[in-house]
Amino acid sequence: MNTDVVIIGGGHNGLVCAFYLAQAGLKVTVLERRGIVGGAAVTEEFHPGFRNSVASYTVSLLNPKIIADLALHDHGLKIVERKLANFLPVNDREYLAVGGTGTKAEVAKFSNRDGETLDAYYTRIEALADVLRDLILVTPPNVMESGWFGAIPELFKSASIGKRMADLPMSTRRDLLAIFARSAGDYLDSWFESDPIKAVLGFDGIVGNYASPYMPGTAYVLLHHVFGEVNGKRGAWGHAIGGMGAITQAMAKAAREKGVDIRTDAAVREVAVKDGRAVAVVTDKGEKIEARVVASNLNPKLLYEKLVDAAHLPADFNERIKNYRCGSGTFRMNVALSELPKFSCLPTAGDHMTAGIIIAPSLRYMEQAYNDARSHGWSKEPIVEMLIPSTLDDSLAPKGKHVASLFCQHVAPELPNGRSWDDHREEVADLMIATVDKFAPGFKASVIGRQALTPLDLERTFGLVGGDIMHGALSLDQLFSARPVLGHGNYRAPIKGLYMCGSGTHPGGGVTGAPGHNAAREILKDLGKR
Numbered sequence: 001m002n003t004d005v006v007i008i009g010g011g012h013n014g015l016v017c018a019f020y021l022a023q024a025g026l027k028v029t030v031l032e033r034r035g036i037v038g039g040a041a042v043t044e045e046f047h048p049g050f051r052n053s054v055a056s057y058t059v060s061l062l063n064p065k066i067i068a069d070l071a072l073h074d075h076g077l078k079i080v081e082r083k084l085a086n087f088l089p090v091n092d093r094e095y096l097a098v099g100g101t102g103t104k105a106e107v108a109k110f111s112n113r114d115g116e117t118l119d120a121y122y123t124r125i126e127a128l129a130d131v132l133r134d135l136i137l138v139t140p141p142n143v144m145e146s147g148w149f150g151a152i153p154e155l156f157k158s159a160s161i162g163k164r165m166a167d168l169p170m171s172t173r174r175d176l177l178a179i180f181a182r183s184a185g186d187y188l189d190s191w192f193e194s195d196p197i198k199a200v201l202g203f204d205g206i207v208g209n210y211a212s213p214y215m216p217g218t219a220y221v222l223l224h225h226v227f228g229e230v231n232g233k234r235g236a237w238g239h240a241i242g243g244m245g246a247i248t249q250a251m252a253k254a255a256r257e258k259g260v261d262i263r264t265d266a267a268v269r270e271v272a273v274k275d276g277r278a279v280a281v282v283t284d285k286g287e288k289i290e291a292r293v294v295a296s297n298l299n300p301k302l303l304y305e306k307l308v309d310a311a312h313l314p315a316d317f318n319e320r321i322k323n324y325r326c327g328s329g330t331f332r333m334n335v336a337l338s339e340l341p342k343f344s345c346l347p348t349a350g351d352h353m354t355a356g357i358i359i360a361p362s363l364r365y366m367e368q369a370y371n372d373a374r375s376h377g378w379s380k381e382p383i384v385e386m387l388i389p390s391t392l393d394d395s396l397a398p399k400g401k402h403v404a405s406l407f408c409q410h411v412a413p414e415l416p417n418g419r420s421w422d423d424h425r426e427e428v429a430d431l432m433i434a435t436v437d438k439f440a441p442g443f444k445a446s447v448i449g450r451q452a453l454t455p456l457d458l459e460r461t462f463g464l465v466g467g468d469i470m471h472g473a474l475s476l477d478q479l480f481s482a483r484p485v486l487g488h489g490n491y492r493a494p495i496k497g498l499y500m501c502g503s504g505t506h507p508g509g510g511v512t513g514a515p516g517h518n519a520a521r522e523i524l525k526d527l528g529k530r
């Protein structure tokens with residue numbers, strides 16, 4: 001036996017899982033395909049002298065327990081809050097600024113009634129976020145096919161979650177039902193009448209979720225984006241100094257300190273199975289590493305369709321994995337800027353330069369973008385969120401210059417009519433820049449370097465199937481006990497000794513660390529360690 005546990009993939013969840021296992025005294029090896037660890041949470045130079053978080057770009061969901069257990073701050077992580085949460089240019093005269101003390105007055109610019117409603121909305125959504133927070137580090141009860149003996153612990157788990165729900169006030173239970181069943185659009189329409197506030201809040205319902213904001217299920221995705229916090233401030237979003245790579249570098253340091261062997265440029269091509277048990281992995285260089293346990297940080301489709309021989313898996317399971325829905329409709333750009341953008345509606349520099357700048361003035365605009373993408377591959381009026389992290393972090397760009405992340409939603413994961421993203425990358429990148437330029441004239445001229453990642457590029461570079469930033473849609477049929485497949489929502493694969501520790505398990509995508517944390521707990525349980 002070469003090692004106790006081999007982890008396939010050095011994304012943030014693989015690193016977190018490795019840390020906890022090594023802390024419990026196990027010998028752990030992490031094998032990462034790329035030259036650096038971190039998966040979708042990495043900082044790289046994309047233009048000479050300009051660095052940025054290449055994929056994920058803003059932090060909130062990272063679990064406080066995990067930050068503390070791994071002592072990430074002691075390992076160099078510093079997270080700062082945005083000075084303003086969101087800025088939404090409406091046209092060349094009007095905007096909505098959300099997050100400062102003046103938020104109510106800002107919303108009241110468009111509707112007095114909405115300004116008055118805002119506090120009640122936040123109170124109610126916060127109560128729902130609390131329910132989710134309680135479940136983040138919980139292993140979902142598993143739906144068992146085995147007899148009553150195996151089912152008992154799962155029943156207890158269900159009972160304790162059921163009790164938590166039963167303790168909620170009736171109004172929260174009703175809200176919870178609405179959030180799971182309804183669309184973000186319908187939910188927000190029931191609260192507000194003006195477009196800008198609905199657009200700012202509803203954007204969370206379609207982030208990494210290829211759907212119209214009026215499609216059922218989007219209200220849950222909205223909730224998924226509000227359970228986080230920054231330095232103890234709930235619901236806030238912030239920036240990791242040095243970019244998202246600072247998080248994963250700190251995680252790697254913490255793991256190495258516990259003795260984890262992290263190897264890069266080490267792609268796994270096969271999970272070896274003997275007598276129904278995962279016994280080793282084989283790298284693309286042909287090295288076989290034997291282990292008592294194999295854990296996968298990969299999108300479940302990658303694991304089961306590429307690395308495991310289908311003959312070792314039940315036919316129904318294979319069918320479910322084939323139909324596991326991936327493809328968040330994401331187009332991601334990093335741009336090097338000679339100067340800060342000047343928005344026609346607010347040309348002066350200010351706190352809004354640190355905000356998540358949302359270019360999508362209404363829910364209808366987002367719906368249209370989705371419909372266009374379904375029929376054509378992208379919309380002439382796409383959704384862009386721009387963040388300029390160099391306004392909070394001078395380590396990313398040369399003095400006086402800036403870097404911006406363009407997080408563009410709703411391009412088709414696969415283009416219609418057999419077209420390839422390789423033939424449309426630059427055209428769509430031009431469109432995204434032109435879209436910002438419409439609201440901030442001169443932006444296009446300020447771009448001195450750029451990196452554009454289509455869904456295909458996200459798959460090739462990071463192993464994100466269909467470019468899916470979450471490792472699979474956060475739809476009801478792919479959540480909690482059903483993530484990735486009902487019967488395997490407890491981090492255990494259908495093969496003994498094989499576990500899943502990536503975002504394709506509960507609680508899903510985002511830089512949370514939770515899947516890695518929870519999977520480690522289950523592995524330790526099975527190995528008889530606490």
Ligand SMILES: Cc1cc2nc3c(=O)[nH]c(=O)nc-3n(C[C@H](O)[C@H](O)[C@H](O)COP(=O)(O)OP(=O)(O)OC[C@H]3O[C@@H](n4cnc5c(N)ncnc54)[C@H](O)[C@@H]3O)c2cc1C
Pocket residue numbers: 008009010011012013014031032033034037038039040041054055056057058059060061062266267268269297298299302330332407458461462463464468469470471501502503504508509510511512
């Ligand atoms: C464009 C984009 C924007 C996002 N924005 C945000 C954001 O702002 N905030 C946020 O919280 N979340 C964001 N997310 C989501 C978040 O980044 C991901 O959900 C999360 O990082 C996934 O972490 P993971 O550890 O589960 O998997 P991954 O990060 O995908 O890690 C899996 C690792 O496995 C490696 N691998 C793949 N195949 C093999 C193999 N055969 N052998 C060995 N290694 C292999 C990969 O290279 C990768 O390093 C974003 C994601 C993307 C793509």
